[in-house]
Amino acid sequence: MRMKGTEIFIECLRREGVSVVFGHPGGAILPIYDRLYDAEIRHILMRHEQAAAHAADGYARASGRVGVAMATSGPGATNLVTGIASAFMDSVPMVIFTGQVPSTLIGTDAFQEADVVGITRPCTKHNYLVLRTEELARTIREAFYLARTGRPGPVLVDLPKDIQLSECEFVYPEEVRLRGYRPILDGDPEAIRQAVVAILEAKRPVIYAGGGVIASEGAVELQRLAEMARVPVATTLMGLGGFPTEHPLSLAMLGMHGSWYANMAVSRCDLLIAIGVRFDDRVTGKLAAFAPEARKIHIDIDPAEINKNVRVDIPIVGDVRRVLSVLNAELEARLREFRTMTWEAERRAWLEQIAEWKRAYPFCYDFDERVIKPQWVIEEIARITQGEAILTTDVGQHQMWAAQYYRFKHPRTWITSGGLGAMGFGLPAAIGAWFARPDRPIIAICGDGSFQMTMQELAVVAEHRIPLKIVIINNAYLGMVRQWQEIFYNGRYSASDLRVSPDYAKIAEAYGLRGYTVRRPEELTDLFEQELLASEPVLFDVHVAAEENVYPMVPPGAAITEMIVGPMASKRMAHSKASMG
Amino acid sequence: MIRTIVLTVENRPGALARITGLFSARGINIESLTVARTDDPTLSHMTIVVDLDDAALEKLLKLLDRLVDVVTVTAVNPRNAVERELLLLKVRHEPGQKLELLKEAEIFRARVVDVSSQSYVLELTGDEEKLEAFIRVFEKYGIVELVRSGKVAMARG
Ligand SMILES: Cc1ncc(C[n+]2csc(CCOP(=O)(O)OP(=O)(O)O)c2C)c(N)n1
Ligand SMILES: [Mg+2]
Numbered sequence: 001m002r003m004k005g006t007e008i009f010i011e012c013l014r015r016e017g018v019s020v021v022f023g024h025p026g027g028a029i030l031p032i033y034d035r036l037y038d039a040e041i042r043h044i045l046m047r048h049e050q051a052a053a054h055a056a057d058g059y060a061r062a063s064g065r066v067g068v069a070m071a072t073s074g075p076g077a078t079n080l081v082t083g084i085a086s087a088f089m090d091s092v093p094m095v096i097f098t099g100q101v102p103s104t105l106i107g108t109d110a111f112q113e114a115d116v117v118g119i120t121r122p123c124t125k126h127n128y129l130v131l132r133t134e135e136l137a138r139t140i141r142e143a144f145y146l147a148r149t150g151r152p153g154p155v156l157v158d159l160p161k162d163i164q165l166s167e168c169e170f171v172y173p174e175e176v177r178l179r180g181y182r183p184i185l186d187g188d189p190e191a192i193r194q195a196v197v198a199i200l201e202a203k204r205p206v207i208y209a210g211g212g213v214i215a216s217e218g219a220v221e222l223q224r225l226a227e228m229a230r231v232p233v234a235t236t237l238m239g240l241g242g243f244p245t246e247h248p249l250s251l252a253m254l255g256m257h258g259s260w261y262a263n264m265a266v267s268r269c270d271l272l273i274a275i276g277v278r279f280d281d282r283v284t285g286k287l288a289a290f291a292p293e294a295r296k297i298h299i300d301i302d303p304a305e306i307n308k309n310v311r312v313d314i315p316i317v318g319d320v321r322r323v324l325s326v327l328n329a330e331l332e333a334r335l336r337e338f339r340t341m342t343w344e345a346e347r348r349a350w351l352e353q354i355a356e357w358k359r360a361y362p363f364c365y366d367f368d369e370r371v372i373k374p375q376w377v378i379e380e381i382a383r384i385t386q387g388e389a390i391l392t393t394d395v396g397q398h399q400m401w402a403a404q405y406y407r408f409k410h411p412r413t414w415i416t417s418g419g420l421g422a423m424g425f426g427l428p429a430a431i432g433a434w435f436a437r438p439d440r441p442i443i444a445i446c447g448d449g450s451f452q453m454t455m456q457e458l459a460v461v462a463e464h465r466i467p468l469k470i471v472i473i474n475n476a477y478l479g480m481v482r483q484w485q486e487i488f489y490n491g492r493y494s495a496s497d498l499r500v501s502p503d504y505a506k507i508a509e510a511y512g513l514r515g516y517t518v519r520r521p522e523e524l525t526d527l528f529e530q531e532l533l534a535s536e537p538v539l540f541d542v543h544v545a546a547e548e549n550v551y552p553m554v555p556p557g558a559a560i561t562e563m564i565v566g567p568m569a570s571k572r573m574a575h576s577k578a579s580m581g
Numbered sequence: 582m583i584r585t586i587v588l589t590v591e592n593r594p595g596a597l598a599r600i601t602g603l604f605s606a607r608g609i610n611i612e613s614l615t616v617a618r619t620d621d622p623t624l625s626h627m628t629i630v631v632d633l634d635d636a637a638l639e640k641l642l643k644l645l646d647r648l649v650d651v652v653t654v655t656a657v658n659p660r661n662a663v664e665r666e667l668l669l670l671k672v673r674h675e676p677g678q679k680l681e682l683l684k685e686a687e688i689f690r691a692r693v694v695d696v697s698s699q700s701y702v703l704e705l706t707g708d709e710e711k712l713e714a715f716i717r718v719f720e721k722y723g724i725v726e727l728v729r730s731g732k733v734a735m736a737r738g
Contacts, residue, residue, distance in 0.1 A: 117595060121602055126649045129594070146649065180591060180652040304643035307636075 003170040005133045005163050006035040009097075012140040013041055015172065018068050020435045022046050022055040024079075026072020028112060029099025031164040044435065044464070047456040049076050051428035053083020054417075054454070057092050058432030061415045062390055064217065066147050067432065070097040074112030077158075078119065082422050084154050085123040089419025090238060091215060093152035095143045096124075103131055103160040116158050125153030130160070133168040145176045150183030151302040152215055183301065187318035187326065195273075195297045195314050196330045200338040202271035202295075204350045205231045208254065208283075211238030211418070212276015212300060218321035219243065219411045222275065224328050228335060230347045231273065232354055234262035236283055237403055239276070240414040245387075245407045251354070252363070255283040256554045257400040260361035263552070263560040265354050266291050274298045276320040279309040280419070289559030299323050361565055363404045365548070372521050374398060374473045374544040378405035380525060381443060381471065384532050389441040390415065390433050394426040394450030396480040398473035400550045402445045413440070424453030427470065431457060434466045441469070441533055448474040448498055458511040461537045469532055470539040472504055475546045483549045487564070508539035515539040583612065584638055585664060585734045588627040588645065589652045592618050596650040600627070603644050609633065613731030624652065628733045657734050667730040668705045668712050669694075673723040682722055689715050700725055 003011070009032055013021070020042040025033045036043045046052040049071040056067030067087075071080050077098040087094045101110040117129045126146050128139050136159075143155040199205055213222050213235075219242045226233050226249050233243045234254040243250055254262035266272065272294040277283070284290040287309060296312040298305075299320055306315040316323055365375045378401050381389070387409035393399040393416045408414060415433055417425040430444035451472050461468055481496040508515025516531070518524050518540060531538045551566030590596045597616060604611055612630040619626045633641065638656055645654045657664075670691075674682055686693065686703050689711070695702035705715050712729065 118598070121595070121599055122606055127595075178649060181649045302647070304640070304647050306643075308640060 001170050002167050004167050005136055005159070005165060006031045008133070008136050008168075008170055009140070009159075009164070010035050010039050010041065011170070012137055012172075013068070016066070016140070016144045018066070020044060020059070021068040021070055022052040022059070022432060023070035024049050024052055024072070024076060026076045026099065026112070028073035028101055028161050029070065029076070029097070029159070029164075031161065032070070032097070032099070032159070044431070044460065046428065046431075047459050048454065049079035050082050050424065051431075051454050051457045051460075053080045053087065053094070053096065054422075054425050054428035055432030055435075056094050056096070057083060057087045057090075057425075058392060058415050058429030059436045060087075060092050060094055060432075061214075061429075062412055062433035063436035064412065065436070066093045066095055066144055068095050068097070072099045072112065073101055073116070074114045076112075077114055077116040081119060081123065082420075084120055084156065086417045086420040086422045086425065087154040088123045088125070090417065091152050091211060092154065093147040094154040095140075095147050096154060096156040098156065098158050099164075100129070100158045100160040102162040104162065106160065116156065120156050123154075124156050125151075127156040127158070129158045130163050133163050133166045136163065137170060138173045141173050142176055142178065146178075146181065150181070184303070184317045185301075185319045185322055187299065187316040187323035189326070191314055191316045192323065192327050192330060195316060195327060196334055198271055198295060198297060198314060199229050199231065199273065199331065200334060200343075202269075203346045204269045205229070205271040205273060206251070206265050206269040206294075207231050207233040207273045207275060208236070208266060208277055209233055209239045209242050209275045210236040210277030212320045213239055213242035214276075214411045216276065216301070216320040216322070217411070218276070218324055221321055221324035221328055223247070225324055225331065228328065228331055230351065232265060232351065234258070234266060236277055236280070236418075237416065238418045240403055241408040241411045244409050246409075253403050255280075255560065256285070256556075257404065257550050257552065258283075258560070259363060259404070260552050260563055260565060261354060261357035263554070263563060264357045267559070267561045269294045272296045274300075274312070275324070276300060278305045281309075284309065285554045285558055285560040285562075289561070361552070365551075368545065369521060372518065372524055372542060372544045374475065374548055375401050375405050376521070377471065377473060377524065377542055377544065378402050378445070380528050381445075381532065382407045384528055385441055385443070387413075389413065389443050390430075390437060391443050391445060392416065392426045392430040392433060393445045394447045395421045395423045396447040396450060396478065397475070397483060397548070397550050398445055398447045398479070400480075401473070404550075423447070423450035426450060427454050427457045427461075427468075430468050430470075431460050431466060434468060442467075443469045443471060443532075446470060446472045447479065448472055448476065448501060448504075449478040451504070452501075455507065458508065458513060458539075462511040462513055466537055467535050468537050469534075470508075470537075472539070472541045474501075474504070474541055474543050475548065476501065476543075477546060479548075480550070482547070486547070486549070487553075488555075504539060504541035513537050513539055515541065517541045517543070519543045582634060583630060583632055585657045585659070585662070585732060586629045586631065586642070586645070586654065587657050587734050587736070588629070588654045589619065590625050590627055591650040591652065592623050592625040593650070596625070597627075599648055599650055600629075600645065603641065603648075604631070607641075609637075609641070613729075615731040615733050626733075628731070630732050655736070657736055661738075662734050662736050664708050664732055664734045665706055666709065666712055666732045668707075668715065669728045670703045670705070670716070670719060670724060671700050671726040672703060672719050673700050673725055675722075678722060685718055689718075691715065
């Protein structure tokens with residue numbers, strides 16, 4: 001059948017199961033927008049292309065499906081770049097479509113021309129410039145395939161206007177053939193056997209689990225491994241939700257703002273089981289001092305991550321869930337021969353040591369009756385939502401407090417810009433997440449600085465009456481910057497002061513949304529009880545203690561045991577209650 | 582340490598940029614690079630020479646392999662590979678030196694591919710050592726211009 005480029009585009013998206021796309025129109029992509037006008041695929045008009053990319057990201061992370069974003073050529077495409085780079089760093093499956101000037105004008109500095117494949121080459125898993133309509137279907141097919149398989153990531157397809165408009169015979173490529181792309185899914189059985197023995201022989205093992213657990217849907221297998229072999233689990237920022245925070249074997253998050261006990265456990269362990277992680281500098285601190293006594297197992301789908309920052313003893317390349325299910329079966333079979341009285345006693349001793357560390361330094365802060373502590377805001381959210389909400393965040397102190405004080409229960413309920421750390425991520429990502437999971441409460445935890453980077457997206461919340469809860473942790477500072485300036489720059493608060501800021505509740509009102517300003521602790525509880533699970537969008541501008549710091553903190557370049565723990569609190573927090581089983 | 586990396590890559594726009602981008606983003610200088618299509622017109626053969634230690638090389642190979650456009654990639658061991666480079670050398674010939682110059686070219690099995698009233702263009706193929714030796718010998722005549730193709734390599738057997 002002969003079809004126009006735009007019809008092929010819609011047909012290919014339909015076949016990929018795409019039901020919603022996030023974008024912003026413009027000249028070079030108008031033919032596609034004209035088709036979208038009466039297509040079944042829903043288009044959500046975001047108010048800035050960066051937000052369209054973040055929304056597609058939030059959609060993908062909440063659902064596990066490929067998120068789709070689109071924009072016009074030139075400025076539309078360049079505005080997407082932050083969102084694409086964030087998705088690339090966090091391995092999020094996304095396909096991005098950009099309009100391009102007609103192929104005959106490429107290279108002439110035409111109006112709104114930008115070399116988008118050139119600009120995005122280092123921050124996409126792969127990208128394409130389509131120069132013949134005949135190649136459109138195959139390209140879209142490959143783009144989706146690449147985005148979701150192997151180590152997921154964003155793939156961009158640049159579509160010149162004339163390619164959208166011309167016709168060709170439509171042949172849907174059932175098969176994808178890419179001779180340079182062969183993701184390895186199953187781990188080497190011999191390496192898995194070695195890993196099982198290492199796990200059973202270890203006296204002080206620790207699991208270090210990351211985003212790969214979430215991406216591969218491997219949380220159930222992870223928990224099985226931890227429970228069977230009785231190994232405590234520390235997660236990275238990206239791995240939160242991959243293991244329940246309240247599980248007795250949970251060490252919460254490790255790294256720069258990780259728990260004291262996770263960092264201690266990793267530093268003293270004799271076996272580190274790294275699962276779907278990349279030994280990021282925010283996790284390891286000083287490399288030479290990271291898990292110095294440990295043999296290391298590393299399970300990851302990307303061979304390029306093996307031995308990248310840290311040399312490991314037992315590398316296993318493969319999909320985390322698949323590798324863990326084989327490993328668990330093997331472990332179950334061998335458990336009996338190892339599970340002697342001494343084995344039990346050794347494990348108990350290690351878990352008891354960890355329990356002691358947990359009691360000594362839980363996450364904690366000084367509660368205050370007069371001023372709202374930001375950590376407490378997160379605790380209240382955790383209490384009211386019972387860990388059932390999806391949280392998105394911006395970047396800064398509030399992000400770290402959310403990571404530390406929320407009690408995660410499920411994978412895909414924590415959506416944050418981890419690798420790139422892009423301020424302004426929270427609100428648009430929450431919008432995207434809602435289109436994926438309208439059944440769950442969704443809470444965007446925003447920084448007052450970050451919120452101002454994408455707050456125009458309140459229009460999208462209003463337009464679709466998206467029942468988001470937007471909680472601005474308003475400390476009137478670029479708080480994380482201020483914290484570094486306090487600790488490392490003699491308190492010289494250069495350009496981190498946000499005292500001149502808008503009234504966020506009124507901004508919400510300007511968009512026709514409910515907005516509240518909260519200043520006193522006693523107001524917060526009542527308001528959250530009433531409104532946090534409401535079926536309408538609500539914005540809470542929560543004024544918190546301005547100069548609160550995030551602790552523990554590992555100074556950059558230090559060993560992760562060299563933590564600044566901050567003032568020891570009078571109030572012990574939820575995490576201290578969990579004891580080791 | 583000088584390394585030779587051999588790749589087969591999809592013969593399409595952007596593939597080269599993707600590959601060289603990996604080097605430039607890490608501040609790795611490319612000593613030489615050659616690309617040309619193979620007997621299969623959809624594939625190109627690429628030889629890249631870089632100065633890297635073992636650990637950096639291992640990482641780079643994995644990153645190259647990760648690229649969708651890269652079909653195969655290996656670092657060749659000079660002992661198990663044939664490596665060749667082409668040299669074009671324009672050299673002045675003073676009246677009294679012509680015979681000697683041509684004789685020396687003969688010794689290296691270089692060919693004269695252009696003749697003018699003041700200079701010859703000589704063509705030589707060989708491995709790195711041979712080319713270097715050739716250049717040293719011909720310096721005394723006065724080199725007008727020198728072009729090297731960059732190395733191409735192929736595993737033996
Ligand atoms: C786009 C972008 N610009 C700059 C930064 C550097 N940065 C990291 S945290 C931060 C402050 C964030 O302030 P706010 O959103 O108010 O969060 P807080 O730390 O106060 O909770 C800045 C400027 C960044 N991460 N992203
Ligand atoms: Mg702030």
